[in-house]
Amino acid sequence: MLIENDYEFDRKHIWHPYSSMKEPLLCYQVVKAKGCKLELYDGKQLIDGMSSWLAAIHGYNHPRLNYAIKKQIKKMSHIMFGGITHPSAISLCRKLIEITPLSLDCVFLSDSGSVSIEVSIKMALQYWLGRSENRQKFLAIKYSYHGDTFAAMSICDPQNSMHNLWQGYLNNNYFAEAPTCGFYDNWDINDFNDFAYIMEQNYKEIAAVIIEPILQGAGGMRIYHPKYLKLVREYCDKYGIILIVDEIATGFGRTGKLFAFEHAKIEPDILCLGKALTGGTMTLAATITTHEIAHTISNSKANCFMHGPTFMGNPIACAVALENINILQNNKWIKQVNNIEKKLSKYLLPLKKLRQISDVRILGAIGVVETYKLINIEAIQKFFVEQGVWIRPFGKLIYLVPPYIIKQHELKKLTQSISLAIENPLNFIN
Structure with missing residues (x-):
C-alpha cells in the first residue's frame, strides 16, 4: 500500500x-x-x-498562559458542568463580571463564538416567553457576520455574506442598511434612518437587536461611527428591546478599548465574547447578561435556560482565560x-x-x-x-x-x- x-x-x-x-x-x-x-x-x-x-x-x-494550562491539567482537564462547579470557572466568571459593565452579572460559558451567539438568541427568545410574549424576529444590519451555526447564520446579512447559500432554510429577520459613516468621519444622522424606520415599524415583533460594535468583521472589515451604535442603544431603550453586542472579534483591546462598545459609551443587555478570551490558546466563549433577563428566563415555561454544551466551563480553558485577562490588566x-x-x-x-x-x-x-x-x-x-x-x-x-x-x-x-x-x-x- x-x-x-x-x-x-x-x-x-x-x-x-x-x-x-x-x-x-x-x-x-x-x-x-x-x-x-x-x-x-x-x-x-x-x-x-x-x-x-x-x-x-x-x-x-506565552509562558504565563502555558503555565496556567499546566497547573490546571495536573488537577483535572475536564469535568461536566451540570450539577458541578469548579474554582477555575468561578474565578473566571468573577473576573468577567469585574471587567464588564455593572449591569452584566450572569455568565453562561460555552465552547465557541458561534455557540455564544446561539446562546444569546435563545436568551432573547426565552426572555420574551418569560414575559408571555412570543417574539421571534431579530434586527441586525447589512454586512453583519455572527457565526456559522444555523441560528447565527440567520442574523448574518443574507445577501452580502458567505451565508446567502442558505436562504430558504434560515429564519427571516430584519436587516437595516449598514452604516456608511467611517469612525473618523463627520456624523450624518441620515446614516441611521433605515434602522430607525425598521425599528419604529416592527418593534412589537423584535426580540432583540444584535450588532458587531464599531467593526463589522467578516462582512467586510467595515469600521463605522460610534454615534450609530449609541443611537442603536437609545432606540432599544425607547422601544424596550434587548441589545445583544457581539464582541467576539473586537473584545479584549483590539479596537483600542477593552470592549469596542466603550467607544460609544453604551452598555449591552447581552454580551458575547470569544476568540481572544483565552489569548488564542483554547476554544472558549461567554455570553453575559443581566440579572433581570436571567431571572425572567427562569420564569418561562421551561423554568430554566435550555442549553448545556458538553464542554461548557472546561477547567483548562477557564484557567487560561483568567490568566489571559490578568495579563491584559497589566495594561x-x-x-x-x-x-x-x-x-x-x-x-x-x-x-x-x-x-x-x-x-x-x-x-x-x-x-x-x-x-x-x-x-x-x-x-x-x-x-x-x-x-x-x-x-x-x-x-x-x-x-x-x-x-x-x-x-x-x-x-x-x-x-x-x-x-x-x-x-x-x-x-x-x-
Missing part, C-alpha cells in the same frame, strides 16, 4: 474552512509557533499578521495597541493614493486595505509566504490584526509585503 505524504494526505482527506475538497487551496504546514513567528515544516519562519483570526493577542507559546496592551495603530497609519495610509486601492481603514490594532479587484487568494498567499509573512486576505480585502506583542520591524515587514503584493497583477483576478 502506497503511503501518502502529509501534503497529499491533507489535500485529499482534510476539509479546511471555506475550502473545496475538489480543488482545495494550498495549505502550509506549521510545526511550531512562538511569539509572532510561525515555523513551517521546512524551517521557514513567517511573521504572523492574523493572530489566528484575532485570537492570539499575546502571540504564541501594557493599551500602549501596545496605540503603537500598532500609529505604525499601521504610517505604513498603510499612503497606499490609499494607489490606483489599485479603494480604501484604507485603521483602528487600534486593525489595518484594512481594500482593493478594486478581487484577490487571487492562492497566488497572494504564496506570495506572502515567500516574503516571510502570514496574511490571509478574503474578497477584496487585505487586512492585518497582529498580536499586540509584535515588534516594530515585524509590523513594518508585514506592511511592506502588502505594498509589494499590490504591485503584482498576478495576485488579482481580472
